[in-house]
Amino acid sequence: MTDADLGLIRPTSTRRPSGPPRPRHEHIADARRSFANVERELDAELDPSDGEVPRELHGTLLRNGPGGMALGSEGLQHPFDGDGMVVRFAFENGRVHYTNRFVQTAERLQEQRAERPLFRGFGSNLPGGILRNALRLRFKNTANTSLVVHAGKLLALWEGGVPHALDIHTLRTLGRHDFDGALRNRGASAAFAPELPFSAHPRLDHETGELWNFGTLMGLRPRLLIYGVSAAGALRVERDIVLPRLHFIHDFALTRHYFVFHVAPVAFQMWKALSGVVPPADAIRGEEAPGAFLLVPRDGGPPRRFATSPGFCFHLANAYEDSRGQIVVDAMRAARFPDLKALFDPNAAPDASAASRLTRYVIDPRTDAVLESTLAPSVAELPTIHPKLNGRRHRFVYGIASKLERPAPIYDSVMKVDCDNGSTRVCTFRDDIPSEPIFVPRPGSHEEDDGHLLTVVYRPRQHRSDLVLLDARALAPVATLPLPHHVPPLFHGIWTAR
Numbered sequence: 001m002t003d004a005d006l007g008l009i010r011p012t013s014t015r016r017p018s019g020p021p022r023p024r025h026e027h028i029a030d031a032r033r034s035f036a037n038v039e040r041e042l043d044a045e046l047d048p049s050d051g052e053v054p055r056e057l058h059g060t061l062l063r064n065g066p067g068g069m070a071l072g073s074e075g076l077q078h079p080f081d082g083d084g085m086v087v088r089f090a091f092e093n094g095r096v097h098y099t100n101r102f103v104q105t106a107e108r109l110q111e112q113r114a115e116r117p118l119f120r121g122f123g124s125n126l127p128g129g130i131l132r133n134a135l136r137l138r139f140k141n142t143a144n145t146s147l148v149v150h151a152g153k154l155l156a157l158w159e160g161g162v163p164h165a166l167d168i169h170t171l172r173t174l175g176r177h178d179f180d181g182a183l184r185n186r187g188a189s190a191a192f193a194p195e196l197p198f199s200a201h202p203r204l205d206h207e208t209g210e211l212w213n214f215g216t217l218m219g220l221r222p223r224l225l226i227y228g229v230s231a232a233g234a235l236r237v238e239r240d241i242v243l244p245r246l247h248f249i250h251d252f253a254l255t256r257h258y259f260v261f262h263v264a265p266v267a268f269q270m271w272k273a274l275s276g277v278v279p280p281a282d283a284i285r286g287e288e289a290p291g292a293f294l295l296v297p298r299d300g301g302p303p304r305r306f307a308t309s310p311g312f313c314f315h316l317a318n319a320y321e322d323s324r325g326q327i328v329v330d331a332m333r334a335a336r337f338p339d340l341k342a343l344f345d346p347n348a349a350p351d352a353s354a355a356s357r358l359t360r361y362v363i364d365p366r367t368d369a370v371l372e373s374t375l376a377p378s379v380a381e382l383p384t385i386h387p388k389l390n391g392r393r394h395r396f397v398y399g400i401a402s403k404l405e406r407p408a409p410i411y412d413s414v415m416k417v418d419c420d421n422g423s424t425r426v427c428t429f430r431d432d433i434p435s436e437p438i439f440v441p442r443p444g445s446h447e448e449d450d451g452h453l454l455t456v457v458y459r460p461r462q463h464r465s466d467l468v469l470l471d472a473r474a475l476a477p478v479a480t481l482p483l484p485h486h487v488p489p490l491f492h493g494i495w496t497a498r
């Protein structure tokens with residue numbers, strides 16, 4: 001496949017030293033530099049180095065990701081465990097104001113005072129071997145995965161615990177937000193998990209203003225909790241479902257009648273994590289067995305399972321019900337659950353089976369049949385759509401993509417897939433690494449792809465980052481705004497009109 005086949009566009013704004021293409025291992029090693037500590041919290045006016053910021057862009061891009069990766073001389077073993085750092089780009093009259101602030105979780109404050117790591121992470125053990133990690137089941141709430149604005153609150157999310165509330169204008173941390181105690185764990189597992197998990201991928205019901213989310217509780221009887229948050233911000237546990245076995249569920253989708261989960265079989269070597277031999281992320285392994293969709297009726301009926309091929313979906317782009325009552329789910333599917341450690345390890349062997357591609361599943365609840373097809377050939381992740389189409393029929397899916405047969409963090413392109421005709425456009429940044437593209441609709445337009453895509457691009461050679469605006473229709477650069485320092489390209493962001 002050639003670049004032309006992919007509709008590949010190279011941004012003129014990528015200022016890349018000339019010279020021969022670099023060996024792939026250099027590219028990967030440089031990508032790891034993106035996880036270096038961000039040392040400063042800044043406020044700055046950004047000036048475009050290329051193009052102009054459209055005056056119609058009025059609102060705020062917020063992104064979250066790991067910004068604090070080392071404390072003293074101790075580096076974390078996995079980017080999953082970096083302290084959450086929120087970046088804010090406020091757009092007004094063609095100007096952009098930049099702010100970055102760490103989420104000041106209780107754990108981060110304790111560690112900063114002690115000047116050393118005090119908590120295990122999902123992917124990182126404490127220094128000191130088994131003696132310091134065995135039976136240590138309280139993990140750091142990193143607040144580093146995503147954000148949501150709902151009921152007048154900005155929340156930083158991490159899937160293993162409760163959200164943290166932030167001031168939407170200053171990003172000052174206001175504290176843990178357990179919805180007035182509704183996320184307090186009152187069950188038998190409270191001893192090691194005093195707070196119920198609130199995933200990093202909530203979904204908004206645009207008709208009711210309710211926010212829906214879930215959490216998975218590990219244990220001998222794993223449970224899937226589904227939460228409803230009213231438009232006024234009150235949380236209730238809507239469903240409490242005992243799972244027949246443990247699954248690693250990171251995302252879900254919401255249709256008119258169903259909560260939609262893709263569940264893939266994983267083996268959790270509990271003793272390894274409990275004994276401190278390895279962090280939990282290294283104790284989870286994918287299994288060669290069929291996966292399934294779990295459809296939980298929103299009206300309270302029993303969950304239904306629909307078998308799929310083996311495979312694992314970290315992220316679901318969207319799901320909706322078509323005119324025939326079938327449930328259409330677009331997801332990034334890999335052939336198997338990835339080795340979470342190898343995902344970010346430059347020395348790990350390339351693993352094509354862990355590379356995900358945009359895949360369409362069509363579930364027929366009358367026949368139990370699930371049709372499965374690959375929508376785009378590119379290795380891709382972090383799918384996004386027009387934000388108003390959540391739960392409704394969409395045509396376009398955006399994401400980050402790579403031609404390399406290997407998952408993150410070496411995605412080098414932003415991708416747009418037309419799900420109606422299968423055509424794919426790719427805007428490549430070559431040696432540079434874009435973040436999840438966030439679609440911002442053009443005010444007043446009803447065309448699904450009429451608007452801009454916002455992405456923060458990490459430039460490994462210069463160890464810095466730019467905010468890049470793309471025209472979403474042509475996937476062509478509109479403006480590039482250099483940031484005063486580097487920003488790691490992980491994980492998720494949102495656009496808010498505020």
Ligand SMILES: [Fe+2]
Nearest residue numbers: 200250315492
């Ligand atoms: Fe995610």
